[in-house]
Amino acid sequence: MTDGETIRSFLERDHARLDQLLARAGRDLENIDMKAFGEFRRGLLKHIGMEEKILLPAMQRLRCGEPLAIAAKLRLDHGAIAALLVPMPRGAVLRALKTVLATHNRIEEGPDGVYAECDRIADTESEALVRCLRAAPEVPAAAHVDGPKVESAARRALARAGFDAALLDS
Incomplete structure (x- = not known):
């Protein structure tokens, strides 16, 4: 291993970093820390990219073309998470992200x-x-993009991943 680092330790440490950024961004849901949220958003998109473009394909290759049984669920979750990163952050979006990430993680x-x-x-x-x-x-x-179509798409992505679309209700 690289300095004793495992896939698990590397990605779990990144989860912890992202959780801290999200907590910092949402300390005051009436005045979201946009700098912390921006760092969280960029970091989370990179993290999802690591899983989607490196980890899951590597596991499928190592399993002779057979994806992990949970891969489809992870991808649905990633879609919901990404959809929640599109609108301008507000209290309901941050609460939904925390809920989805807690289950996903x-x-x-x-x-x-x-x-x-x-x-x-x-x-x-x-x-x-x-x-x-x-x-x-x-x-x-x-x-960020706001509007009814963005809101509707985020709600559909949440539902597809098995989450309650009402998470986005204010």
Whole structure:
């Protein structure tokens, strides 16, 4: 391993960093810290990119073309999360993000989570995968967009991922 780093330890540490940024952004839901939210948003988009473009494809390759059983659920969650990053942040959006991420992160973290499973599957390739994850590029974040279509799309993405679309109710 790279300095004893595993897929699990690397990605769980990134979760903790992102959780701290989201908490900082939402300390006062009436006055969201846009600098912290911007850093959170860019970091979360990069994190999703690491999973979608590096980790999940590597697991499918190592499993002779068979995706992880949970991969489809993770992708639905990622879609919901990304949809929540489109509108200008407000209290309901931050609360929805916290709810979705809490559920999503429980699937990925811990000794029985997706990340630990990835370490087991990767075995001797874990070190190379951690290097790839570290080298993942930043993901450009487009400007926020608000409006009924954005709101509707976010609600549909939440529902597809198994979350209550009412999370976005103020």
